[in-house]
Amino acid sequence: xTDNGSSQQQGGEAARAGDHDRSPVPLDQGHVEGTGGIPARxxxxxxxxxxxxxxxxxxxxxxxAEKQVATMFTISIVATVLFVVAYFAVPGERLAYVPYxxxxxxxxxxxGLTLAVSLLFIGLGAVHWAKTLMPDEEVVELRHPQRSADxxxxxxxxxxxxxxxxxxxxxxxxxxxxxxGALGLFAVPLVLQMVGGLGPLPxxxxxxxxxxxxxxxxxxxxxxxxxxxxxxxxxxxxIMPEGxxxxxxxxxEKAKSAVLLMRLDPSDLKVAKAxxxxxxxxxAYSKICTHVGCPVGLYEQQTHHLLCPCHQSTFDVTExxxxxxxxxxxxLPQLPITVDxxxxxxxxxxxxxxxxxxxxxxx
Amino acid sequence: xxxxRTVNALAARRRHPAAIVILLLLGLVVTGGIYAFxxxxxxxxxxxxxxxxxxxxxxxLANCSTCHGLNGQGGPAGPSLAGVGAAxxxxxxxTGRMPLSNPGVQAxxxxxxxxxxxxxxxxxxxxxxxxxxxxxxxxxxxxEGNIAKGGELFxxxxxxxxxxxxxxxxxxxxxxxxxxxxxxxxxIYEAMLTGPQSMPVxxxxxxxxxxxxxxxxxxxxxxxxxxxxxxxxxxFGPVSEGLLAWTFGIGVLIALSVWLGxxxx
Numbered sequence: 267x268t269d270n271g272s273s274q275q276q277g278g279e280a281a282r283a284g285d286h287d288r289s290p291v292p293l294d295q296g297h298v299e300g301t302g303g304i305p306a307r308x309x310x311x312x313x314x315x316x317x318x319x320x321x322x323x324x325x326x327x328x329x330x331a332e333k334q335v336a337t338m339f340t341i342s343i344v345a346t347v348l349f350v351v352a353y354f355a356v357p358g359e360r361l362a363y364v365p366y367x368x369x370x371x372x373x374x375x376x377x378g379l380t381l382a383v384s385l386l387f388i389g390l391g392a393v394h395w396a397k398t399l400m401p402d403e404e405v406v407e408l409r410h411p412q413r414s415a416d417x418x419x420x421x422x423x424x425x426x427x428x429x430x431x432x433x434x435x436x437x438x439x440x441x442x443x444x445x446x447g448a449l450g451l452f453a454v455p456l457v458l459q460m461v462g463g464l465g466p467l468p469x470x471x472x473x474x475x476x477x478x479x480x481x482x483x484x485x486x487x488x489x490x491x492x493x494x495x496x497x498x499x500x501x502x503x504x505i506m507p508e509g510x511x512x513x514x515x516x517x518x519e520k521a522k523s524a525v526l527l528m529r530l531d532p533s534d535l536k537v538a539k540a541x542x543x544x545x546x547x548x549x550a551y552s553k554i555c556t557h558v559g560c561p562v563g564l565y566e567q568q569t570h571h572l573l574c575p576c577h578q579s580t581f582d583v584t585e586x587x588x589x590x591x592x593x594x595x596x597x598l599p600q601l602p603i604t605v606d607x608x609x610x611x612x613x614x615x616x617x618x619x620x621x622x623x624x625x626x627x628x629x
Numbered sequence: 630x631x632x633x634r635t636v637n638a639l640a641a642r643r644r645h646p647a648a649i650v651i652l653l654l655l656g657l658v659v660t661g662g663i664y665a666f667x668x669x670x671x672x673x674x675x676x677x678x679x680x681x682x683x684x685x686x687x688x689x690l691a692n693c694s695t696c697h698g699l700n701g702q703g704g705p706a707g708p709s710l711a712g713v714g715a716a717x718x719x720x721x722x723x724t725g726r727m728p729l730s731n732p733g734v735q736a737x738x739x740x741x742x743x744x745x746x747x748x749x750x751x752x753x754x755x756x757x758x759x760x761x762x763x764x765x766x767x768x769x770x771x772x773e774g775n776i777a778k779g780g781e782l783f784x785x786x787x788x789x790x791x792x793x794x795x796x797x798x799x800x801x802x803x804x805x806x807x808x809x810x811x812x813x814x815x816x817i818y819e820a821m822l823t824g825p826q827s828m829p830v831x832x833x834x835x836x837x838x839x840x841x842x843x844x845x846x847x848x849x850x851x852x853x854x855x856x857x858x859x860x861x862x863x864x865f866g867p868v869s870e871g872l873l874a875w876t877f878g879i880g881v882l883i884a885l886s887v888w889l890g891x892x893x894x
Contacts, residue, residue, distance in 0.1 A: 319893050367860045397893040485835065486785050496834030500824050503835055504785050528829070563789030566800060566827040573801050575789055580801055591801070 313404050321398045331398035338391030345384035352376040473620040473628070475507075475523045477601060482508040483527060483550065483611040491610040492527065497548050500567040503527035505550065507613070522621055524553040524561060525601055527611070528583060530570060537586040543602040545611065550601040551587050554622040555579055557594040572598070595624070677715075677753035685754025688747055692728055701758050706732075713823065714761020715752035720819035722748045724812075734803040735826060762822045769842040770814035772849040779847030782840055786831060794864035795848055800827055810852055814845040 320327040356373045364370045435442055482491045486504045489511050497503060505525040513519050532547035540549055551572070555562045560576035565583075571590070572581040579592030587598035599621050602614035620628055690699065696707030703709030710717075721727040722743055726736040743751065752764065784793065792798045795809035804827050809817065818841050824830035836844070862869040 393889060402893050487781050488840075493834065496832065498830055498832050500830040501832060501835060502829035561789065564800060564806075565829050566804065567824055567829040568827055569801070571801050575798070578801075 313406065316404060319398065319402065328399065331394070335391050335395045335398070338387045338394060342384045342387035342391065345380045345387065349377060349380035349384060352380060471518075472622075472625050475617055475621060476510065476513065476519050477507050477523060477525075477613050477616045479613060479615050480606070481613045482606070483525065483603065483613065484508050484510070486524070493609050494545055494548060494605045494611050495609065497527060497529045497611075499529050499531060499547070501527075501529055502565045502567070504553070504563070521559075522554065525550050526553045526563070526565065526572070528565060528567075528570075530583065534570065534584050535586075536584050540586040540600060543600050543614070545603050545605060548603065548611065549583065550603045550611075550613075551581075551583070551598045552601065552617065552621040554598075555594055556589075556596040556598060556623060557592070559622045562598065677749070677756065681750045681753040682757045684747075685750035685752070685757075688743070688751050689754050692742070693751070696729070701755060710755050711759045712761045713755065715756035715764050716762040716819040717823040717825065718752040718755045719748060719764050720816050720823060720825055722751055724816055726825070735805065738807060762819075765815060765818040765822070765838070765841075767815075769838050770818045770845060771842075772814050772846050774839075774843040774846030776843070776847050776850045778840070779843030779845070779850075782836060783844050783847050786836065787844070790828075792864065792866070794861075795851055796864040809848050812848070814849065817841075817845050817848060 321331045322328075352373070356376055358371070358373045360372045361369050362372050364375065367375075430436065483503075483505045484490060484507065485492055486506045489506065489508075491508070492503055492505070503526075505527045506520065507523045507525075510516060510519055510523065527548065527550045529548045532541060532544075535541045535544065535547065535549065541547075543549070553561050553563060555574040555576065557574065557577055557579050560574050562572050562574040562579070562581065564573035564575060565571075566573070570583040572583060572587065574580070574592065574594070577593050579594035580590050581587040581594070581598050582590045586600065589595065589597060599617050599619050601617055603611050604614045606612045689697075689701070693701075693707075696704060697710055698704045698707075701710035703711075718727075721736070723741065723745075725739040725741045728742055729736050730739065741748070755761075756763070783795075787795075790798060790800065790806035791809055792806075797806050797808035799805050806828070820828060821831040821836060821841055821844070822833075831841075862873060
């Protein structure tokens with residue numbers, strides 16, 4: 267009681283001093299136990315008094331609501347009729363200027379609008395009907411116990427045992443165990459199909475590409491070889507391996523083998539390995555992002571940055587395509603290149619590591 | 630004797646004293662004419678005159694030399710113009726990117742400071758400093774060409790930066806690839822040829838002049854295409870579409886749910 271009184275006093279002082287100046291309550295003094303006057307159980311306050319709607323009280327308002335609902339349904343009917351008319355009357359290829367939309371097909375527009383209005387006003391009418399005329403008295407339904415009577419439960423169990431006894435299940439274990447085995451094994455085909463349906467194991471498909479020693483670098487989509495002398499400084503060539511167009515699995519291979527060819531001033535290439543694997547400043551890097559495999563095609567020829575459009579991973583070509591920004595974790599793999607005796611660029615070997623995003627075995 | 634005189638007179642009439650001279654002149658004109666048609670033309674010799682170069686030099690000294698140097702050799706504020714050619718000048722000045730209004734990550738497109746004639750004069754002057762790519766011929770920039778082929782080339786070489794519909798897109802650190810809508814064929818061609826700013830160079834070995842023409846035809850076709858699908862939201866793909874769906878579409882759904890859940894009275 268004294269505690270209570272002092273805390274009230276403190277509260278009064280604090281209120282006078284203003285909420286900002288209230289000193290913090292120490293942890294061991296914060297909880298004050300008092301009588302409080304709180305009952306052990308709160309009484310059910312019940313539902314708030316029901317408020318009658320206008321349409322419940324006056325026949326005039328009810329008739330007004332009726333008319334409103336009927337009007338909405340009528341609008342829907344009219345829109346449906348207009349849809350049918352527009353379906354036959356508006357030619358499909360007619361285009362016209364529509365404000366805020368631009369050139370648009372009048373047929374598409376009218377069919378879509380009339381159908382939308384038709385369906386929308388069925389819904390609006392139904393909701394308005396429910397809100398104005400249908401009963402809205404609050405009702406409380408008490409929950410029933412779900413457990414059956416003990417006698418019923420016992421009868422059900424007795425029935426099962428009696429059935430088992432009549433089928434001689436207990437007396438003929440051979441049937442019991444073979445049936446169990448048959449039913450249990452029947453799950454195997456189901457599970458087998460599901461697991462088998464996940465497809466063949468990838469093998470080394472994730473680690474290898476079409477690239478191998480001597481394959482020419484071909485311009486996509488022309489599939490013509492590239493002369494080293496044609497790759498001027500600042501150029502970027504989108505490259506596919508020679509023979510891709512004859513490959514059976516062209517899309518799979520295209521998605522793995524895409525290469526970006528750039529020429530920089532050799533002194534701009536800061537990593538000796540990148541210079542060695544290139545040819546006089548011409549370097550070839552995998553175009554497949556090491557994050558989730560988008561094509562890294564955005565080459566800025568002044569900064570020598572390669573940007574992936576999906577998640578903004580940025581690779582620095584001057585630093586052997588190491589990641590300088592974004593979620594990618596590994597540098598883009600470089601393809602070693604040289605020229606053949608006709609001056610065309612060819613691969614010196616396959617990629618020395620897997621291209622594209624990380625996978626289970628690679629980590 | 631009489632017969633001889635007649636023959637002589639006829640012969641004299643047949644071979645007029647001026648015939649040799651006329652024949653010589655005719656031969657020279659025909660040869661020169663054929664040469665003019667058949668010979669490989671040096672860049673802008675056909676259009677640029679010495680007067681253009683002189684006028685261009687005046688314009689250059691007054692407007693460009695502060696950054697690019699009195700002889701276009703470059704300086705701390707601007708790059709050297711050696712080898713950029715008339716095509717580069719026509720693109721940068723013709724689209725208003727040069728003269729630069731203020732330093733920034735990227736020169737932006739803005740209203741031209743120079744008219745077409747002045748632009749040509751500037752181009753002629755810069756081209757006279759050192760050889761470089763010329764302004765392309767009209768037959769490659771008119772917008773005629775194989776639209777399907779141009780579309781394929783565009784999707785391989787251009788779409789990753791300039792967007793599948795040529796609406797442009799973001800690059801690193803505030804730079805961006807501009808929209809290609811409403812850009813003239815000549816400027817598109819020159820941009821591919823010279824690689825302005827962040828854009829790489831697509832020389833004639835990479836994308837042949839005929840293929841450049843096809844790409845221009847494709848872009849012009851996109852510009853003229855009627856949009857059957859209705860509101861395109863700038864053709865920016867999922868970003869603008871998602872923004873509209875999340876703000877407008879879901880907003881309407883929330884408003885309807887609130888209305889449905891509200892007690893009538």
